[in-house]
Amino acid sequence: MATFNIPPVNKDIAAALQHKIDNKTKPLGSLGQLEKIALQAGAIQQTLSPALQQPTIVVFAGDHGIAKEGVSPFPQEVTYQMVFNFLQGGAGINVFTRQHGMQIRVVDAGVNFDFHQHPGLIHAKVGMGTKSYLHEPAMTMIQCREAIEKGAAIVREIHQEGCNVIGFGEMGISNTSSAAIIMSLLCDIPLAQCIGRGTGLDDEGLAKKCAILSEAVAHHKGIEKTPLQVLSTFGGFEIAMMCGAMLQAAAAGMIILVDGFISTSALLVASGLDKHILDYCIFTHQSNEQGHQLMLAHLNAVPLLQLGMRLGEGTGAAVAYPLIRSAVNFLNEMASFESAGVSNKA
Known part of the structure; x- marks a missing residue:
């Protein structure tokens, strides 16, 4: 697997x-927090005048074998249908990226659907969805490493095109x-504190999801x-690819x-591989999915x-x-007391 040379951000x-x-x-x-972000952006870029470019x-999409065990109220087909929605510009992430002048890239990391050669879609499929980890590992270690490397390659190309600020989203029932x-x-952390309602489970559905996932963890207790190992046993191709993308970024x-619950789970894996990645991360929001608050605290x-x-998608x-x-703008454009001729405190 590719190795990632991530230096800690120089705080000098x-x-x-x-x-x-x-x-x-x-x-x-x-x-407040805007000052902390300005300081972090300047330190990452090693400049007093940071710039946000492109x-x-x-958005990485991938299917999960566990979906067929009844842990979600939505069928697996929604994953590929939502990919088409992204490509047609109709999803929530399309609305917000358009509004804020951001680019969006959609990646088939491992959707259980053949998109053929669709314009606008990055074809990086590792497999037609993962296996059900209720019975066997979600993916092989070879597939896991392949997904990480493909995620890294995608970001390498985006960076070469001039991008220096990047977020990651996902789609996968x-x-x-x-x-x-x-x-x-x-x-x-106990599994029960990590499991949430996902795409809208009721109490009965949540109890069923907890039981199935507990059984899956017990099946792989060794x-x-x-x-x-955790990623390859229980992860998704989109989560593995996002992990590689984050490390490369x-x-x-x-x-x-950093987006919400699923994106932060990819970061958990990435930070376990190299803790210095956290120097480069701005945590954009706390998801309403149970578990994200504890994950952020960790x-x-x-x-x-x-x-x-709790929509996901980035x-x-x-x-x-x-x-x-x-x-970044206040750091670059706001006047200083000296330049504005304003008296500072005595």
Whole structure:
């Protein structure tokens, strides 16, 4: 598998950035989290004047064998139908990326459907969906590594085209199930606290989902709880591909916009492989999916927004992007006390 050279962000510039922030025409700290984002963006890019170029959301789609066991109220076919919706510009993520001048890329990571050669779709299929991990590992280790490498290659190309700020979304019926198990095993949190309602399960459906996932974890109780082993046993092709994409983005010095529950589960795996990736991450929102708050706490992450969203697709990252732009713009464009001729405090 490809190795990723992710250096920790050099903090030597932090003092100069903080000085620039503190000398803007405002009381100290009065822009709150925007000041922290400005500092982080400047440190990632190693400049006092960071720039956001060709912001992009990459949506990875993949099917899950566990969907056929009854853990979701929606049939597996919805995955490929939603991919067509993305390609036609009709999904939530299309609306928000259009609104904020962001690019969107849609990737077939492993949908159980033959798209042929569809314009606008990045064809990176590893398989026709994963296996049901109720009975066998979701994917082989070879497939897992292939997905990681394909995700990295996609981001490498996007970066070469000039993008330096990137968010990741996903589509895959039953992928909250994979995310919940990944979270439970990698964070050492009881599974029941990680499982949520996904696409809208009622109480009976939630109880059934908990029972099925508990049985699946018990079936694989002998596995090593290493990031790649957990990912290959319980993950999805879209989650594995997103993990590789995130690692490559950090290796390229890009700002990573972390979306919700499933995207953060991919980051859990990625950070288990290289903790320095977290230096490059802005956590855009706290999903309304049960478990995300605990997942963020495990990563010591403070999300920008809490809007009760749980759509996925990268929508939280897209909705939060204007705030990141505001942070960079105030750092670059807001007058200092000296330049504006405004008296600073005595």
